[in-house]
Amino acid sequence: MRTNKSAALHSTMHRVFLSGLFATVVLALVVLAMGPLSLASPAVAQSSAPPVETETARMAPVVKQLEISGTVSTPQASQISTSVEGLVSEIHYDSGARVKQGDVLLKLDAELQEAAYAQAEAQTKRAAAEVKDAKRRLKIAETLAERNYGPKNEKEAREAEVDIDQAALEAAKAEQKRRAAILERHELHAPFDGVISERMAEVGQWVEPGTAAFELVAMDKFRIDLPVPQDYFAQLQKGTDVALKFDALPGETVPAEIGALIPVSDPDARTFTLRVLPLRKSLPIAPGMSAQVIVRLNTGQEDVVVSRDALIRYPDGRVTVWVLEEKDGETKVKEQRVEIGLAFDNLVQIRSGLKAGQRVVVRGNESLRDGQSVRLAS
Known part of the structure; x- marks a missing residue:
């Protein structure tokens, strides 16, 4: 009985020994396999770094961009x-x-007016014939007067007759013209x-x-009238850079120009009317449609600018950018708080926190960590 127990114990210890030996061998193999990788860990870490796209912060003129909604109208x-x-x-x-x-x-039904015009036309022809006959008689009277035949006042009487008939002809022509105008007005x-x-x-x-x-x-010569705060009246003039966006043309910007500045529009609201004229013809728009007017006002200032995509906004109002740094042979990122100013042309003015020449991340900046290694996307 004791012999059997000793044999079982010996067998168990043998299996434990073999398992431990196997585990040791496996661990050694793993260590040997990882040895070369551990020596190349910086390269491996760099290759596994997330890809990012960057741009360089630069100095540029600062533009104040107004976007105001208006309505398409037509002058006719x-x-x-x-x-x-x-x-x-x-x-x-x-x-x-x-x-x-x-x-x-x-x-319009013009039957009666057509008859009246025909009557006026006949009267004109009759008056013209009477003038012609009166002139014939006058000519005869003049011939007789030259030969001293007939009454002395015959010539004067015939001349008066011609004048009377001529006046009747002019009256008939005027009546015919009036009837023609009335008849023409029966068509709209x-x-x-x-x-x-x-x-x-x-x-x-x-x-x-x-x-x-x-x-x-x-359906041409469209214009967009919109109310603008009076603070901008002095800055707006013909030649100011303006453009238009329409819901009917998604993603498209239409060049435009200022047509007029109407000084007094709504004194209670302290606004005036700006009239903008699109420079492109044959636009697929109609009166009553909405339009977005983009006005660019030059501030005369120059400051650091970056793309909007470089900004990370937080609920508490903080705004940051991820700045690239070269450290220990690696490209790393550092989160940097900035103060922003005006936004225009997909750019944002940086008042403080960033200098011209610094590189910032514009793509792939959604889940970065401070000090994290990154690689530039090709």
């Missing part, structure tokens, strides 16, 4: 009506139609190029002067 938008009363007989265009200046939009013409935004007339409807039949809006 009107409700047009006929200049004579009448019954609508034809309508040639509906809402949304694009028309050219002079296009006939509608016609587009006063300018544009789009019909609304049609208010119907065939068979009786319309009168002053009652709108169409609303016509010009």
Whole structure:
């Protein structure tokens, strides 16, 4: 019985010994394997450093950039009506139609006016014939007077007759012209190029002067009027750098110019109206659309600037940048607090905390640690 127990104990101790020996061998192999890596640890650490993109802080003129919302409008938008009363007989265009200046939009029933014009035209022809006949008789009277035939006052009577008939002809011509103008006014013409935004007339409807039949809006020469604080009135003038952004053109900036400064707009709000004109033609915009006006005012100052992407903002109001440093043969980063100023053109003015020539991280700066090694992204 004792012999069996001794044999079991001896077997157990043998297995423990073998396990320990195996573990020792494995550990030795691991140490040997890691030996060369441990000698190259700086290179390994550098290669495993997170990649970052950088830029150099530089001096640049500081620009004050205003972004103000405005509304697209057009200098030509009107409700047009006929200049004579009448019954609508034809309508040639509906809402949304694009028309050219002079296009006939509608016609009124002109049957009676056509008859009146024809009568005036006939009267003019009759008066012209009477003038011609009176001049013929005057010529005869002049011939007789030269030969001393007939009454002495015959020539004067014929001359008076010509004058009377000539006056009647002028009156007939004027009446014909008046009738032609009335007849022409039975057609409503587009006063300018544009789009019909609304049609208010119907065939068979009786319309009168002053009652709108169409609303016509010009689709060119757009302008944007916007209220601007009076503090900027002296700084704005023609030639100031301005640009436009529209929701209809996402991500696109349209060059523009100042069209007018209207001094008194809202005295209670202490604002004036700035009128901006886009310099690009055929824009896919319409009156009533919103627009973002970007005004760049030169401050006359020069300061350190970096890209907006270099800034790290904290909830407590702190603003920092990650500055690159060369230390022990490695590129490391250091968090540096800065005081910022004006923002413009995707740049930010740095009032303090950073000098021109220092390199800052602009990509990959979201989760860096102070003193951490980094590598420059290719």
